[in-house]
Amino acid sequence: MLSSLAYLADGSPINIWIQDTYWLWPVMEIIHFLGLALLFGGLLVVDLRMAGHLRGGTPASTHQLLPLVLLGFALNLITGILFFFGDPGRYSINIGFQLKIMLIGLAGLNALFYHWRVSPMLVTWDETTTPPRLAKCVAYVSLACWFGVLLTGRLIPYVGTG
Amino acid sequence: MLSTLENTPLAIWVGESLWAYPSLLACHIVGLAIVVGLLTTRDLKLLGFFPGVDYQTFSDLIPVVVVAFGLNAVSGFLLFSSQASYLATSMPFLAKLICIAVGLVCALSHQMREKRSMTGGAETLASGRLTKAAACISLFAWIGAIIAGRLIAYIF
Numbered sequence: 331m332l333s334s335l336a337y338l339a340d341g342s343p344i345n346i347w348i349q350d351t352y353w354l355w356p357v358m359e360i361i362h363f364l365g366l367a368l369l370f371g372g373l374l375v376v377d378l379r380m381a382g383h384l385r386g387g388t389p390a391s392t393h394q395l396l397p398l399v400l401l402g403f404a405l406n407l408i409t410g411i412l413f414f415f416g417d418p419g420r421y422s423i424n425i426g427f428q429l430k431i432m433l434i435g436l437a438g439l440n441a442l443f444y445h446w447r448v449s450p451m452l453v454t455w456d457e458t459t460t461p462p463r464l465a466k467c468v469a470y471v472s473l474a475c476w477f478g479v480l481l482t483g484r485l486i487p488y489v490g491t492g
Numbered sequence: 493m494l495s496t497l498e499n500t501p502l503a504i505w506v507g508e509s510l511w512a513y514p515s516l517l518a519c520h521i522v523g524l525a526i527v528v529g530l531l532t533t534r535d536l537k538l539l540g541f542f543p544g545v546d547y548q549t550f551s552d553l554i555p556v557v558v559v560a561f562g563l564n565a566v567s568g569f570l571l572f573s574s575q576a577s578y579l580a581t582s583m584p585f586l587a588k589l590i591c592i593a594v595g596l597v598c599a600l601s602h603q604m605r606e607k608r609s610m611t612g613g614a615e616t617l618a619s620g621r622l623t624k625a626a627a628c629i630s631l632f633a634w635i636g637a638i639i640a641g642r643l644i645a646y647i648f
Contacts, residue, residue: 356643359642360639363642364635366521366529367532368529369525369529371533372533373529375533379549384553385549386548386549386551387544387545391546394544395533395542398536480525481518481521481522484514484521488514
């Protein structure tokens, strides 16, 4: 799938534009780094609260931070797609990139599961409720996936093809 | 002094080992995500965003920030050691250090003021003008640190 996407991207107007605009790459990297900080800032609070590690408020109250997480994700999705279009041949065959995409998919499935099974019961919790094992599990899987995304992404320049 | 540092066995290992540099970069980005993520989120809280989130939730995360900052101080120093004399003249690198120092002063002074305000604690502190000004400076300092850090690879 990635290789057919790479075939599509290679030589496209966006591909040429990114490669010809010398300042674009560092600017996209800066946005990608700021986006990841936004994403993790909100995510750590939401997940650690849901896992029962932080006091104060209800787990549901931390959901006010979700727009921050989504903004970070949106910034990184856009810049990420542009990275791919800028250098499709490099990313599509890179094992770090492939693992990263799989982990983002896994994090997405985990978020869907959360929305379907955990979120409905969250509204009945008060500040002292001990989170059930299922909620803790979803929170830890979320954190593990996103830290995995962070690490595999950072290692893209250093790992080989997969 | 910088070239002495560069020639220590540790610095040479960082520069020459196949996996030392990437591993340190990996540590550094984990620390970045935690430190900048949590401190900027707290800054936004102090500036009046997320009114429904209890301030205690953020206070409980400070030990996590401290550990992550330690991780980045160590990984950052080791990364620096392998190209110390080059980085010492790199404008973005120096700008990044200044940004981190400003962010650190904001965070430390906030912790001290928080400890000192006995009555009302965080709620009265959060409404103070000084607190908001410091939160604003801190926000820009950490954003600046990320921008400058990225530019180390591009501006010589």
